Amino acid sequence: MKISIIPYAAAARAELTRGKTVVVIDVLRATSVMLTALANGAREFVPAISPEEALQKSLLYNPDDILLAGEQQTVKIEGFQLGNSPLEYTPEKVKGKTIIMSTTNGTKALNSCLNAETVLIGAFLNAEAVADKLSDKEDVVLFCSGTNNNFSLDDGMCAAKITDEIIKHSTQQPELSDFAQLLLKTYRSDSLENILQSCYHLNLLKQKGFENDVTYCLQNSLYTMVPTMNLISKSIQ
Amino acid sequence: MKISIIPYAAAARAELTRGKTVVVIDVLRATSVMLTALANGAREFVPAISPEEALQKSLLYNPDDILLAGEQQTVKIEGFQLGNSPLEYTPEKVKGKTIIMSTTNGTKALNSCLNAETVLIGAFLNAEAVADKLSDKEDVVLFCSGTNNNFSLDDGMCAAKITDEIIKHSTQQPELSDFAQLLLKTYRSDSLENILQSCYHLNLLKQKGFENDVTYCLQNSLYTMVPTMNLISKSIQ
Numbered sequence A, B: 001m002k003i004s005i006i007p008y009a010a011a012a013r014a015e016l017t018r019g020k021t022v023v024v025i026d027v028l029r030a031t032s033v034m035l036t037a038l039a040n041g042a043r044e045f046v047p048a049i050s051p052e053e054a055l056q057k058s059l060l061y062n063p064d065d066i067l068l069a070g071e072q073q074t075v076k077i078e079g080f081q082l083g084n085s086p087l088e089y090t091p092e093k094v095k096g097k098t099i100i101m102s103t104t105n106g107t108k109a110l111n112s113c114l115n116a117e118t119v120l121i122g123a124f125l126n127a128e129a130v131a132d133k134l135s136d137k138e139d140v141v142l143f144c145s146g147t148n149n150n151f152s153l154d155d156g157m158c159a160a161k162i163t164d165e166i167i168k169h170s171t172q173q174p175e176l177s178d179f180a181q182l183l184l185k186t187y188r189s190d191s192l193e194n195i196l197q198s199c200y201h202l203n204l205l206k207q208k209g210f211e212n213d214v215t216y217c218l219q220n221s222l223y224t225m226v227p228t229m230n231l232i233s234k235s236i237q
Helices: A030-039 A053-058 A106-111 A122-132 A153-169 A178-189 A200-207 A211-217 B030-039 B051-058 B106-111 B124-134 B155-167 B178-189 B199-208 B211-217
Strands: A002-004 A021-025 A044-048 A066-072 A098-102 A116-120 A139-144 A228-230 B002-006 B020-025 B044-048 B065-071 B097-102 B118-122 B139-144 B228-230
Touching: A002 A153, A002 A178, A002 A211, A002 B030, A021 A122, A030 A044, A030 A098, A030 A106, A030 A116, A030 B211, A044 A106, A053 A098, A066 A178, A066 B228, A098 B097, A122 A153, A139 A153, A153 A178, A153 A200, A153 B178, A178 A228, A178 B155, A178 B178, A200 A211, A228 B139, B002 B155, B002 B178, B020 B106, B020 B124, B020 B155, B030 B044, B030 B106, B030 B118, B044 B051, B051 B065, B051 B097, B065 B139, B118 B124, B139 B155, B155 B178, B155 B199, B199 B211, B211 B228
Parallel strands: A002 A139, A021 A116, A021 A139, A044 A098, A066 A098, B002 B139, B020 B118, B020 B139, B044 B097, B065 B097
Antiparallel strands: A116 A228, B118 B228
16 A cells, blocks of 8 residues: 655645545544534535635525535634534534535645545544555545645644554555655654644644634544545535 | 745745745755755856756857756756766866756756745755854745655755754744644654655665765765855856
């Protein structure tokens, strides 16, 4: 198996994802939100690259069936029912709903790998299940969404955790790209808390009062589910 | 001071370099070659993005004043006088010459930061001098050229060494991007030899018989010179 990494959404190029198994990771917070909502009974996610696109897509649905969700610069979009805090996505709110979601980085990442063979949704919350699902693949791309078009260490460490889990459970040593080697080496060198201590986006969220979100999203393998993106409808289910 | 990193040439975008102090790093081997040749008396480098462009640019010079140099897929370009091995750039060959150089990654990196305020040439060979030169800058970008449009760990570790040297000699702690934090943490966790053990490009060069080049290029601070790219003539001198 080959494992390579896309460091942030703006660094994606068509040839990096074409025909491959891609795991989109946006730990803080889009993919953590998706996992939580789907675990709590949401029917599916429809990613949108902007609030305007989310509103346009919502016109295709019965208003009772959908929720509009998303954030811009960490804050809930005005008029939308849900923000980007996983703790909002309770069973009472999301059960049976289609969630149309615009986020700054995560949905951009999803939309830039539509040429992949399979797109999986990954986060710390399902890292072990993702690793298990990848075990028989030849060519795996871990796509770190990043923050504001830059690399974000929380996504990188989640990619390292998935890589570490794959290595633990495989008989053959996977071939790691230089970036994957770098992430794994750092991941194994210290505790996650220490590594993420000065991480930009994590600290920004803490400053804005989302400390509980951060704690929640860094939990390991709370879920065994690995959602896939359905590339025909471009919805996640 | 802020320190941020561009992981590879294909991930560069205009807003990352505009108006900033950028250090272009291509340890194996373009920037190591430039340093060696300039230290050995070469007059200047003219970067070209392809062998064809190098030939076109060469028509502007007296043939006695120039050398055509460069590689494609690690091998010297047919008809060119010099390849990409720093050990070829002896004083006898390069003294007083303008070297028109096309390389796979390094010159592409140089050409993608023409909007920077200053572009410096960095490698392990002058890492301490680069750090010293950056000490009074506000906003520093370390541009890892990479290999085949991907991140290369040798460039990353050189960026980490420069960052480490800056921190050692500054009174104020610089603000590191997440990527800079990641590189520095790995750099400090182990010996360079261990970190680069499975590095793709380094091992490819060794396989192709360039082991001496690798050993040479990983030497620390052999030179105190920090060449800058002259953005008007687009030549390096």
